[in-house]
Amino acid sequence: MHEDASQQLALLLIILFPLAGAVVNGLFGRRLPRSLVGFIGVGSVTVSFILSITAFAELFALRGEGVHEAVLTYQFYEWFSLKLPSGAEVAINVRFLMDSLSGVMTLIVTGVGGLIHLYSVGYMSDDDGYPRFFSYLNLFMASMLILVLGSSLPVMFVGWEGVGLCSYLLIGYWYENRDYASAGRKAFVANRVGDFGVLIGMFILVGVVGSFEFADINAAAAQGYFRKDFMMWPFGVVPSIATVACLFLFLGCTGKSAQIPLYVWLPDAMAGPTPVSALIHAATMVTAGVYLCCRLSPLFITSDVAMSVIAVTGTLTALLAATIAVTQREMKKILAYSTVSQLGFMFAAVGVGYFAAGFFHVFTHAFFKACLFLGAGSVMHAVHAHGDADIFKLGGLKKQLPTTRWTFLVSCLAIAGVPLTSGFFSKDEILLGATAQIFRSDDSLMVAVGWFTLIGLTLAAVMTAFYMFRLYFLTFTGEYRSAGESSDGHGYDAHPHESPASMKIPLIFLGLGAIFAGYLGMPHITPFVGTHLPSWWGHWMEASVAGHALPESMNTINIASGLALAAMAIGIGSAWVLYRNKSKDVLAEKVPARLYALVFDKWRVDELYDTVIIGPIKQVATLVGRIDMTFVDALLTRLPSFNAREVGRFLSRMQNGVVHTYGMVLVIGVVSVMAMFWTPRAHVEGALEGETLQLVAAPGFGYEYRWDGDSDGEFESGWSTKRIYAPTYGPEDVRKIFLYVRSPRTGASDHYSLTEQWTRLDLARLDAAWRRTQGSLPIVARLEDGKVQLRMNGAQVFGRTDTPDVIELPTGRGTGIENVLMVPRATVEATVEVRNAFGNVSTASREMTLPDGYLPEQHALLLDATKEGSR
Template sequence: MIQAIVFLPLIGALIAGLLGRIIGHRTSEYVTTGLLIVSAVLSWVVFLPVAFGGGLMGAEVGGDTAVLKIELMRWIQVGGMDLRWVLRVDTLTAIMLVVVNTVSSLVHIYSIGYMADDPHRSRFFAYLSLFTFAMLMLVTADNFLQMFFGWEGVGLASYLLIGFWYTKPSANAAAMKAFVVNRVGDFGFMLGIFGSFLVLGQIDFDGAFATAAGFATTGLPVMQFLGWQVDAMTVVCLLLFMGAMGKSAQFLLHTWLPDAMEGPTPVSALIHAATMVTAGVFMVARLSPLFETSPTAMIFVMIIGAITAFFAATVGLVQNDIKRVIAYSTCSQLGYMFVALGAGAYSAGVFHLFTHAFFKALLFLGAGAVIHAMHHEQDMRNMGGLRHKIPVTYAMMLIGTLALTGVGIPGSEWLGFAGFFSKDSIIEAAYAVGGNTGMFAFWMLVVAALFTSFYSWRLIHLTFHGKPRPAAHGHDDHAAHDDHAHAEHGSAYDHAHEAPNVMLVPLYVLGVGAVLAGAVFYSMFFHDVAHIEHFFAGSVVVNHELIEAAHHVPLWVKWSATIAMVLGFVAAYWMYIRRPEMPGQLAATNPGLYKFLLNKWYFDELYDAIFVRPALWIGRAFWKGFDDWLIDDKITEGLGRRVQNVTGWVTRLQSGYLYHYAFVMLIGIAALLTWAIVAGGLI
């Protein structure tokens, strides 16, 4: 069963990619989608017994471990290292199988309608299935190298999908940007893998975890790093986390994520909800036994997560492209997940990953339905009043917004949308950490919750409420357009229509998840410590003391996120429904702050000045100065010209006239006589 879950998407990718032109677009769509649906159903078959006490079917249970390992082949055998390709399935893997395959199968179904007019649909579905397979390789990895294979496969597939419309310069630039930024993180990840093998002497996870556990009695090792004696595990964990910062778009390595919107909307849903950005969260959770050995690395993870949550939320306040608002929301929510991981509440971080997949995929696919209805218009300022035109999409987007903003009743185990349970769990865990780091993270997350509520309801009000606001001169500079956009006669609002059922059915399924995923699974992820320990047995570290402390935080802490959510809702309602002229007035009053946020804290401009332009200057210098001038002009072609000049002079001596040759002979004889006289040979 596990083999089928993992390899069915690969089979679909190969069929659509290699045979797409032969079997046709429609068959490619049905084959890839059908195989993904089968994989998703089997994933739930694996997960549900684990979730409700049955355990993994066929798993070996011993002590605190419950894991199923399926060996596929012997992979690498060098010296004493005998590395096998093994599919590792435990609770964490089972969760990820459900998330990845469920969202991917729904995205496949949705894409049948959304990409119906695209002439390259077979290639698109092949890429989607390849993306899914790469992520499945990552989450079923049993060793560092196997994880790295899936890690790089996800990066490759994201590059192909973001740049799917390769005739668009902006799509090519966005794909390249994602690829390059992730190479920075991947370089750190590779160094972390090398460091793990150096320090732990193991490449497989079980061996590495066992060695790390032994440090509790033997003491933590130290190593030379850049000339300093440092804690080896801190260096290893920080390097590994550098990889997570790139894949999961954390602060400083986040710049690729908003530009990834250049790909088709279903790609955005897949990247932001289930695959690429969750890879970093999964990696840190999987390697939790290693991170537990380094409090410094844990603090760093927590701080970066808190800054990311706050930063991305501030930028989301003023974005006008409907997809970019949701993209920055993803970036912010990933910050929440890393705060939980840095706090040691790994189950809470994984819980938010689980719930976030449903409501974020719902929001992205809902945004795609809006774009479809508005004939590829993406600027929210050119929308308005759409709840009358597309009521089903409006209802689904409303459910996603309620889940994202965390609507619920604090203290209740059942009354609340999915995001309420998982997000509040993280905020409570951050407070329970205490100290300067815990309080910093707590307040950053609460403020981020306020901003999240504001920009989420701003999106709803600008898109669905108020009066229609058709663009006076077509699309403006802030709107991003799909490559297959086409001109429409009259107002896009007048022609707005509900999406076909093939696009709406996935929204219904995701809507159910956005409503119920939090309440149904709250106990096993965060509420009941005994249940958590049984659920995550041998999968991630369970910090009993922290979770108990989180359950007993003051009442105002439990209500803080809800109060922030309400304040954000009221502010958005007041500014975009009651006083719609107010946002413009505020922007005019505070132009510096508005431009600062609109330009994303100027990180793109900063990186362009620090890295891009110097790199281009160095490249041109090597190209024009070293390669063209020195190598080509002076050495290669220059030597060729010198040889031609010399041979030209030599050929002139071969005139064919006898008196020329006689003259040269006389000169030669005179030269010999002169040399002999000078040398004393004729005296």
């Protein structure tokens, strides 16, 4: 456990500033001048960034002082508390925490986010919904920061849902367009499927650990709390409950971070404005899944099964998305599939146990992918393309858009993994991790996963370099293919122009980041020579992130670096040959057309989902809708309302206007009311008054009572107005004897009517700790010779071997045997006769259980009486 440092108000303020910006712009933005709206939007994030830097500096200083697990926390308030089935009370605090992991993530979110806000000032300047846009964007920042800084799963989940909401709002930002609006809905639904997994994972974790705090869960995982066998349908026994929890959490990650099978929403999400694509769907939100895995890395690493699933899923996603990206023709579509593919790289890194490497890729990817998206936005802005830009109608833009071109090129180099750019370092580490798994593990499954990951990622890296440079060459080299066309035709603006400064500045900063951000992760070695791993990044991260140690063997390192370099060279080289200064899709001519079409149609996964999942759901919905119309509306709604109306008609027809009828009804009413008093009501109850049992009869006007306390047909009292009667009972009055059994611990109870025949007692549900030998007869009871007898039939009181086979219980008193209370009880019956003022008589009887200890007599007498009493 981390010990609580002093309250760091900055952590709260980091979140509150963007939130306040969202509220102000959302409520009053329409009445404020545009410049002020932009200022609030950018300013609030900038302040947040500065606060993040100061907080991070403090954290850095703490680490410098040698505090290994340095954290900053801020406890805001207790949100609510929860009672677990185990009885423990779990307080859920709104508490924020900055450690080395969330610190870096906060810097990425606020830093890159701030630049994208600045970019939006220029990019969105012509849009009518300017204040709405900034309000959503600020709300996203606040949610993302809650996600990152929350110290427990529920608080994180608030942010998790918040970013999902903002993503939905911003994808459907131009909601007048039906396609855009449905893209937003698709994103939301896919995310909700994942969120369901997160919730279940969360409940499993709190069930095992009894706390929602990340620190507690990780500590518990490290202590092996999760290594319990777990029965899970339909897989049978899974080796640890961690596997189950991690797989559910990972389902959430596949939704949020666009992995197979839930990645389908991300490419469609490009319907939103380009800054949104850059901020939410490339740099920050989509990496939340990777962040969650890193956050809970000590938990994930305990489950080999879950880790393998993650690695394989990540690799498959990286490959699948890369193939699709190779064939697409629109800038943002290509970048979107590239993002899905790169997220696959990150999860593959997580899956082979190199969380720090995966998160390092999150860090570098944020720079170059944001830069690429903003560059694409800059191109679209320049050529007045709305929605997306077809690269086959562009070309040669390096002359008109120098800044955009250079930053774009730098980012392409980075994502392709050219040495000494940021992408080189991060991608290299991922491949290294996969290689290391092959060499480290003895388990054949793990080795296979390692090989699969390594080969898959290398292929994906080749394709990454290829499609990025395909994009670059077709956009920026050759001749501009829309020259001479008007902007309202099929092409774009004939005279592209460079973007304003507010858009160029973020590009430059992000481009610089794309080159230099990687140096944080530069190994302290040069290949073939040195030995010192890990990097500064690795050192910094190990305080909050678990993971396997990086290999020391130079062979491993050389294999990984060699593969990465070769992949990069092959990819860029083939793109150079095929697309430099070209205007046609050369690749399409070289592969079979049907294969190319299949890949271009994104392997028709959307169509598959439509047929297999969405279609059946729609059919069920239609069916339910029909049932609602026919059954609920017609039978349950129309019919009763029709009945009510008809009854009403009938009733108002009774109102026939004839005054004789009215008078008649009046008289009938008097007689009816009178009839209610005609016969007396007989009712008797028993009540304990101190030690005596009293019989109480219902009161009434002028009632007289006659009592027969034991219901033997002879009245003991004459007619009187006394409605309370206290008879005395002897054993001869007993009607029945029954056995009352109760478990004082659980409060469950039963009673059994007893005769001379053996009656079976079902004591299992009372939690009786009696041990029964296999196949023996059940425990039975009967009346015998005035006593209640139990026959154990071989059952042994727990912990003993000398339990007698027959046990006799004294009557009227509780006897505790082991943890079950057994009381034989007796009942009597009382009768009262009631006469009212009209001379009418009614009778009532009631059988009552006598209070324990009421009968002082011998048990023998009881039995005789019962024998006689069975008349």
